[in-house]
Amino acid sequence: MQTLIENLIYRNERAGDWRVAETVTRDAFWDTYKPGCDEHYLLHEMRSSPGFVPELAYVAELGGVKDTPLAGASYCTRAAVVDGTASREVLCLGPIAVRPDLQRRGIGRALLSLTIARSRELGFAAIFLYGDPGYYSASGFLPASDFDVHPAEGGDTPAFMIHPIDPVATAALRGRFIDDPVFHFDSAEADAFDRLFPPRERHRLPGQLFG
Numbered sequence: 001m002q003t004l005i006e007n008l009i010y011r012n013e014r015a016g017d018w019r020v021a022e023t024v025t026r027d028a029f030w031d032t033y034k035p036g037c038d039e040h041y042l043l044h045e046m047r048s049s050p051g052f053v054p055e056l057a058y059v060a061e062l063g064g065v066k067d068t069p070l071a072g073a074s075y076c077t078r079a080a081v082v083d084g085t086a087s088r089e090v091l092c093l094g095p096i097a098v099r100p101d102l103q104r105r106g107i108g109r110a111l112l113s114l115t116i117a118r119s120r121e122l123g124f125a126a127i128f129l130y131g132d133p134g135y136y137s138a139s140g141f142l143p144a145s146d147f148d149v150h151p152a153e154g155g156d157t158p159a160f161m162i163h164p165i166d167p168v169a170t171a172a173l174r175g176r177f178i179d180d181p182v183f184h185f186d187s188a189e190a191d192a193f194d195r196l197f198p199p200r201e202r203h204r205l206p207g208q209l210f211g
């Protein structure tokens with residue numbers, strides 16, 4: 001890991017951060033999972049979803065930097081694990097993004113540990129996410145299938161993970177994971193939103209999961 005950055009402040013997102021946080025998210029995800037990305041649009045829409053949890057919207061602010069004051073940001077929405085008629089509320093983490101030039105300096109991990117600690121205080125049973133197990137396992141995430149929780153659309157993947165915040169409540173979870181409807185968006189609307197940002201070329205790269 002490179003040197004830690006001084007003057008970093010972790011705090012809840014404010015309305016004045018919205019556009020910068022969307023830009024950081026766009027820059028972090030661009031060409032990572034597909035040519036271009038949609039996560040900045042997802043974030044934009046997510047804030048007005050009833051499932052959005054503002055207490056878990058965190059930014060990392062670079063103290064004393066005027067033009068691009070945010071180094072990273074992370075967000076959670078409410079989700080459910082459904083088994084027959086039983087439905088239990090859980091959290092879904094994402095997007096989480098760190099500005100490309102500031103990655104691998106511990107900002108992502110700090111945003112994760114803040115989110116986990118605050119989720120515990122707020123009484124959530126578990127946090128789910130889709131991500132790279134190599135990265136998230138170090139922050140206590142485990143395969144969701146070990147807990148008998150599976151993606152709603154079927155098809156278990158190691159990328160689908162759970163952080164069991166409350167082990168007792170988590171042990172009682174079982175079923176299908178239903179995320180916020182905001183995740184199921186129209187890609188044409190995402191493309192239209194992207195046109196509000198400075199134009200940027202999209203690249204098809206090896207290792208992209210989609211596209």
Ligand SMILES: CC(C)(COP(=O)(O)OP(=O)(O)OC[C@H]1O[C@@H](n2cnc3c(N)ncnc32)[C@H](O)[C@@H]1OP(=O)(O)O)[C@@H](O)C(=O)NCCC(=O)NCCS
Nearest residue numbers: 001028096097098103104105106107108109131132134135
């Ligand atoms: C994923 C992300 C949020 C991590 O934030 P970060 O601040 O760069 O990560 P941290 O500095 O906290 O942790 C870095 C360490 O984790 C490891 N790491 C980072 N990304 C990893 C990955 N995808 N797989 C495995 N290990 C990873 C590295 O080994 C690194 O340690 P090292 O520098 O000693 O090698 C950031 O890289 C990012 O914004 N990526 C693009 C967007 C994205 O993919 N978001 C997550 C979607 S699930």
